[in-house]
Amino acid sequence: MAHQGGCFCGAVRFTIAAEPQGARYCWCRDCQRIASGMATVNVLFPAPSVEYSGPITTIQRVADSGNTVERGFCAKCGSQLYSETVKGPEQPMRVRAGTLDDPEICPPTSIIWGPSAPSWAPFPDGMTVLEAGPGSAEWQRPASDQSKV
Template identity: 70%
Template sequence: MNVLFDSDDVQYSGEMTKLELVADSGNTVQRGFCPTCGSQMYSRTITGPKVPIRVRAGTLDDPNIATPESIIWGPSAPDWAPFPEGMPVHVAGPGSELIGSAD
């Protein structure tokens, strides 16, 4: 689960291992990892349209700071993924086409 923030509002301290790759969208995405345990901390688009940084909810001091508002990349979710009833489902990332809401 990701929590989306404006990139300017997120700061990390300490070392971070970074990996860059080209996503299916053609945008370059950077992923940050803890160099000690390997946990992924965030992903962000560094070339392409400006989109929010995606911070892994489990890495936050208080993961309850945000309530889910929508599901992104809905068609890519595994069959077992629980979608809260009535939650908007997007075909791709934030702001992409809506494909309906969860039943």
């Protein structure tokens, strides 16, 4: 079944020809900045299965993991659409859950970069909190500070 979505203004639409591989919250400092102080909520898909149409602006930046990550935004309204590792270990494309027409397709099951979150960050009860993200030396290590959980 194809999944669809788009940006806030409707100028960008996308179709995904695969099922989600998972979903997670990301509390890295880059995601906090682009999400206005919160985590991003990302649904993971194989990159070749995601097809965008419309005006997209991208920015590349070296992430806390050391990977180079491309982030895509609508060129008209600025809605963040995705992030994708372009230099580093191969990873799924991270589609922002809020841009999916059906954001219920895959609820998050984990939190990455948990220790980077501010003390007031809302962490769902019982959710796995990891110290870092894919490609980093700390990946898959549970966060030592579980006080937010």
